[in-house]
Amino acid sequence: MPVVVDAMGGDFAPQEIVKGAVAAATEFNLEVILVGDKGKIAECCIDTSSVTIQHASDVIGMNEHPAKAIRKKPDSSIAVAAKIAKETDGGSLVSAGHTGAVMAAAVFTFRRISGIERPAIACVMPSTGNDVIVLDVGANVDCKPSHLEHFGVMGAAYAKHVLEVENPRVGLLNIGEEAKKGNEQTLLTHKLLSESTLINFTGNVEPSGVFSGSADVIVADGFAGNILLKSTEAISNVLQGIIKKEITALSLAPEQLQGFFKSMARFSTKNPQYAGAPLLGVDGTCFIAHGGANAATIKHCIALADRFQKSNALEFMKSNIDR
């Protein structure tokens, strides 16, 4: 069950991708297949004897139309990696490339799970309690309430089998906790989710509830979910920048600051733990890493993909959406 990694996707590809893939293969003893331009991978001057390299001559650029690019470039690293993942028994796909193109490749190759109309990109976020999973964070900007019910099923499968939450509470991202709060879309969705037998719906969740872990799974349309995610990243980056500057100005000994940085790390946007976003709803394993992913992020993302693949999340999702 190899993890198939697109070596050419991401701001720091192929250097950081190759480095991360080799680290994952070595440290976690995983079977990793690196897909990309053999020459460029060789130029990284990294010992790749622990991984398998599969050549792909083409690359999909960040400004290309996702679905068209996948169709027009069957030899692109993303398309080839998806194909290999599909053809090897239980292979997973990992890419830090063009999000839309990775999604298109995964949907074309793995196909959607029967009964799920819209695969979603999920994001595991830290809270002051357990980690929470938020979806969709950008794949579907306009959603029907039924899509959000499916997101709940998909997220609950991940929470139960990867985050190890027994009976995941599913909450709806909203601007107030009361049932009557929200816009037309969230009001309709609240009604549907309240009546749903597919999920353990526990009500509306405000952004503060996300970070206090008042639900395990937070469903939202991809627009609202993306605003939540990006707002969090943005202000977190600003604050961490200020902190770093001011802490440096204090000229303290590194050992004095260990506790400080450890506490902050969980909420850092640079935390590799949160840098891999599962694409849920396709009949296979696909993780999308942040475009700015470095080797540590890629390494973690590969481990996460392997963990998801070996869990019962996918089977659980299929049987629950079928009920």
Add this chain to the structure above:
Amino acid sequence: MPVVVDAMGGDFAPQEIVKGAVAAATEFNLEVILVGDKGKIAECCIDTSSVTIQHASDVIGMNEHPAKAIRKKPDSSIAVAAKIAKETDGGSLVSAGHTGAVMAAAVFTFRRISGIERPAIACVMPSTGNDVIVLDVGANVDCKPSHLEHFGVMGAAYAKHVLEVENPRVGLLNIGEEAKKGNEQTLLTHKLLSESTLINFTGNVEPSGVFSGSADVIVADGFAGNILLKSTEAISNVLQGIIKKEITALSLAPEQLQGFFKSMARFSTKNPQYAGAPLLGVDGTCFIAHGGANAATIKHCIALADRFQKSNALEFMKSNIDR
């Protein structure tokens, strides 16, 4: 031109409100009228000789229906304060009470500015550059593109005359900077704003752009704007909590930490500078303070209301919406 303050609204009313009102009157030499239960105000044991007190026998609770409560309780502190503000030449209204009820009172009493369909609640936010104004942050959860064009006019008037930005750049909150990014609503809005002669539209702004000040005015529907605001507050509170705990653990001398806390203060949700939200689009001055407002926040909010009232923002708004 008095600032008329609802003494009974907010989690810490009347104590903190009275204290803040007296501080504003004394420190800034402003005419302040406090409206509320005379007995309860007296129980605060604060010297109120610098302000005028007007009795109001009723109070609107946090769970009442906004418009109905204003109609049913003409003697409530919010309704009386709005009436006094309207009847005194150029009076401003300040309340930390039920947001919906304050809005309803302001709209009933001041009336909407001719041509503006939807008044909006605006929020001034810090950025790594100048402050930015975001609207709507919760008054209108479902909007038409034309409403967002008006929000642009309203926000630009505030930015020009209160934040002193010469030719305010108006941006649209979105999940990508490119014109073709977003959901159905933002795509339609982008088109309308691009063609607008009423505002200086400079394109889409992602949450990171809000905090880097890539526009001076950010327009959004009240749902997306509220998610942005609350996400920011939520993660900022979590991070500041961690920082405070860890910094305390370092046992540093207070003078060593002055720079640190000064840098953080600008982005603190407790910063009184950002605790007063103007209700824009009504023909008068109305500032809504955070429910958790303390005396310092109320004091600043009163000063902001006075500053807005004495500026040309309202006239500028009227003449621009009329064009």
